[in-house]
Amino acid sequence: MAGTAIHGGLVWRVGTLVERRRETATAHSLVLDVPDWPGHDAGQHVDVRLTAPDGYSAVRSYSIASAAQEKRLELTIEELADGEVSPYLAETAAPGDPLEIRGPIGGWFVWRPAQTEPVQLIAGGSGIVPLMAMIRTRAQAKSAAPFRLLYSVRSPQAISYANELEQRVHDDANLGVTFAYTRSVPEGWARAPQRIDATAIMEAAFAPALRPSCYVCGPTPFVEAAANLLIAAGHDADRIKTERFGPTAGGS
Template sequence: MSGLEAGVATVTPLATRRRPAWHQATVASATMETPSSRRIVLDVPTWPGNDAGQHLDLRLTAEDGYQATRSYSIASQGPGTRVTLAVDRVDDGEVSPFLVDAIEVGDALEVHGPLGGWFVWRPTPGDPRPVQLIAGGSGIVPLVAMVSAHAAAGDQAPFRLLAAVRTPDDVFFRPEIDAARTASAPLEVTVVYSRRAPEGAAEPAGRLTRAALAEAVFPPDAGALTYVCGSTSFVEQVLGWLGELGHDTADLRAERFGGTS
């Protein structure tokens, strides 16, 4: 995801601060995630770990010295020196076509991070507050890190994920989501398909509507902490609907992506 932008709600200090720095990274694996995106796992020996929902800056340097830097959400979380990204191709972009179509195992690049101390989720033992995750397309990347953190901790706060995608082929991180659904921590998942629904689906394909959103998310009186991530237009539409439905804006955290990539 590139061009990250935060909005809504206030900054919540992290229990553990990790000072951002530039790190040398090597591509450990690169596999197609969807027809237009690639899952890239980086080996970063000096990486200090990151919280679910944080992002990093990735810098490429050409042979002639030209550099390009873009921001990407991190799909992995916790301690360790392996960092997982999922990059969606923007056909006229400068960086994403290389990362999706050309990058190879063993390639070297630089990352700066971890970044962001606000659009994060950390397990809080004994806190039953529900958490609602809403993703548009590749906006699921930082949210799947929250899903993984929730499952790994066995956290009992109710979790719901609403993902809007074009087709079944466009679902990111399906194995991680399926694993979380069967974990001891509760997770409910709703997927809305705008162009083609799976065979036998209960609902036909169609864009996310306010009525469908209201049915899928926690009701306003549940006081859920809600994270919304996707394109600027998707996020603005969802935030508008949530407000109309009576959700408290103080409970909403949003991250948008857009611009060049």
């Protein structure tokens, strides 16, 4: 797999959008058929290239949401209102459209079914995408590795994959999901809206003594804050892997 990851990352392939699904008011999942897709590991991402009729092109990175065992590629795009690429992908791209894809990319921020240790996932907003690939890959592999997800979102309406997460938790005693809300909370929720803090980590995450592998993904400031909280709680820095969703490459 490592070999295909490296070689696959160099080639642009033309995929076809076969399905789009609304996740939230601002996020859509796109399912793609990509010919000769070399396969991927959970946690990897692809580059997507859009090219205008005048030849101008823009490239952005998107994490893969689909399980490593899936032949089709699923991406979940959060629309940034003033963005160049995400509004097209999230709102305009339609089934049947071609889409240029390069990947899979990244060999560090990955979870493989051979791993049996507890896994702590921490997502901020669209940072859930590669962590969802890990949850799906674990389920397809019938892995018993204990997984916990702490998912920070603005509001209950901003949760991607909400039904699927609920179902998976219902079906699997070794999967735990805790939500943290930063702007508005569900009715009856015990805490006021707030960013994740030491208490949230203490209540929701595996104890450091269990030596979980930690995967943290989201906007850069979120990732830095969450990784610092894990370290302050006693987790080893070398067991914390991070993926930052900062702005990526521009146009040409």
